[in-house]
Amino acid sequence: MTRHLTEKFSGVGDIYSGESLLRKAVAYELECWSDEGRQGGDNAPSVGIRGTVAIGGIGEVTVLSGPDNLILKLEDGRRLSSEMTGTGGEIVGRGALQPA
Numbered sequence: 001m002t003r004h005l006t007e008k009f010s011g012v013g014d015i016y017s018g019e020s021l022l023r024k025a026v027a028y029e030l031e032c033w034s035d036e037g038r039q040g041g042d043n044a045p046s047v048g049i050r051g052t053v054a055i056g057g058i059g060e061v062t063v064l065s066g067p068d069n070l071i072l073k074l075e076d077g078r079r080l081s082s083e084m085t086g087t088g089g090e091i092v093g094r095g096a097l098q099p100a
Contacts, residue, residue: 006047007032011075015053017067027054028072030080032097049080049093061087069094076100 010029015022030051053072055061064070065084072080072091077100082091 002036004034004036005031006034009074013075014073015064016071016073017069018071022063022067022070023060026072028052028074028091030093047096049082049097051091051093052089053091055089058087061089 008029008031010027012025012027014024015026028051030049033048033050035048053064055064061084068083070082070084070091072082074080074097079098079100081094081098083094084090085092
């Protein structure tokens with residue numbers, strides 16, 4: 001299996017849980033990866049998005065770790081369904097970026 005970095009971007013966005021704004025003006029860095037040549041019958045590449053958001057301490061980690069699904073709204077209006085995976089602001093995308 002071959003993994004390729006397909007897009008890397010950073011900016012300042014907002015974090016939502018559903019329609020509720022949890023944090024405004026949060027710095028983020030994201031990387032989109034494509035895994036080609038997966039084993040099995042489906043040869044379509046899978047895409048994964050990982051990155052970090054700037055958080056201000058354990059209080060923010062607690063707030064952002066609570067919801068099952070976070071939405072990161074990027075500077076360009078696209079949205080990423082994601083979840084917090086670490087206390088350092090690590091996030092992983094759930095699916096592809098949604099258009100603005």
